[in-house]
Amino acid sequence: MLPRAVFEGSRYAVLGLARSGLATVRALCAAGASVVAWDRNESARADAEKIFADTEGACTVAELTPDAVKGCKGIVVSPGVPINRHPIADIARTANVPLIGDIELFATARKALPAHGVVAITGTNGKSTTTALIHHLLDSAGRVARLGGNIGIPILGTEPLPDGGVYVLELSSYQIDLTRSLEADIAILLNISPDHLDRYDDGFSGYAASKARLFELQHGHGLAIVDRHSLRQIEPVARALEGRAPVVIEDVSIPGDQADWPALQGPHNMGNAGAAVAAARRMGLTDQQIADGLKTFPGLPHRMERVATVGGALFVNDSKATNPASAAPALAAFPPVDGKPRVHWIVGGLPKGDSLAEIEPHLGNVAAAYTIGEAGPMFAQLLGGRVPKVVRAELMAEAVRSAAAAAGEGDVVLLSPACASFDQFRDYEKRGEAFVSMVRSLEGDAS
Secondary structure (H helix, E strand, O other), X not given: OOOHXXXXXXXXXXXXXXXXXXXXXXXXXXXXXXXXXXXXXXXXXXXXXHHHHOOOOOOEEOOOOHHHHOOOOEEEEOOOOOOOOOOHHHHHHHHOOOEEOHHHHHHHHHHHOOOXXXXXXXXXXXXXXXXXXXXXXXXXXXXXXXXXXXXXXXXXXXXXXXXXXXEEEEOOHHHHHOOOOOOOOEEEEOOOOOOOHHHOOOHHHHHHHHHXXXXXXXXXXXXXXXXXXXXXXXXXXXXXXXOOOOEEHHHOOOOOOHHHOOOOOOHHHHHHHHHHHHHHHHOOOOHHXXXXXXXXXXXXXXXXEEEEEEOOEEEEEOOOOOOHHHHHHHHHOOOOEOOEOOEEEEEEOEOOOOOXXXXXXXXXXXXXXXXXXXXXXXXXXXXXXXXXXXXXXXXXXXXXXXXXXXXXXXXXXXXXXOOEOOOOOOOHHHHHHHHXXXXXXXXXXXX
């Protein structure tokens, strides 16, 4: 991905050697750059050593000190490193070396890559679905496109696209913080609500300003797509778009009928679809191509994933809902039928707050809540008297069994935890996989 013409002979430091960090190390070494890399995890350092063993350049694993990084063009930091409180920030200042991310290396490489477009998507919720949907619309219309970024595919681990290709990048606020020159042809901000505030010393304002930088990096060029609330109510966003005429997501006319989009149910997915449709039209897709693509979009694992119907009840894996604002749309997607609530909601994990504010408007959809994990007692208390039934399950397996026993024809057993997973699972993906495995066992028992 990184052209030798741009990077040969340069020197970079890399901090964090997980998926994106190792891809960065490989790409820099292959492009003829020298690299000093570090991770506090010994096995991660060993992985980097293996890469360096096959490299001719001056690539080493060593702790990053001011002397070690002096003269580097940049310190490429993993998005998982909290730069507002990590020593690397002081080290960078002392050595006068910028902190950057792998997306910035991609931006630096763009001038030497075959002609291409870039669509960049950010927002508190819906990023992955919208990114995957845009990619699907392009791909199903015969356009060459590639996913990358926060969706789990390190962009530097991919091969460059041919002329006319489109890179569709999901960007977290952390990645935008580490990006200086990515001028996206289409920049999308889906929504903003409080999240990750421990990473921003000035709280929500800092978080919002981070998201808004995606528009600032366009320097007035290209298309900006934004939700109405952020444009009108979030000051850093309004300031970043002052003097421009962005597309407002809620004003986008969407071809087709949402009832025909099995993977895009719920009011929140109308917003995701609106943003994707606006981007697709800008890239030349016809409304017929868009309508066909909306129907065939398969969805994402762990995001409103329809796992199976067992005993007449639909089981849905929304493990990626790691905060209340993200769980709220999932609850909204399954309203009562004939006045009867039908959602059997599995909720809990490692809490990100103690408020039901975002979820409260949709509690009327909940027939029963099954609380799990560290946040289980808190949710049991918050939901007591607010929904017809609360079961303190503690463990996922118990919650699934209890929900399956109680759910009937037309009901929905929904894992949408509104919490991080780290109290019981390595990540939200492992949590979702555990749920899917348990549902498959129920299918076997029912057959």
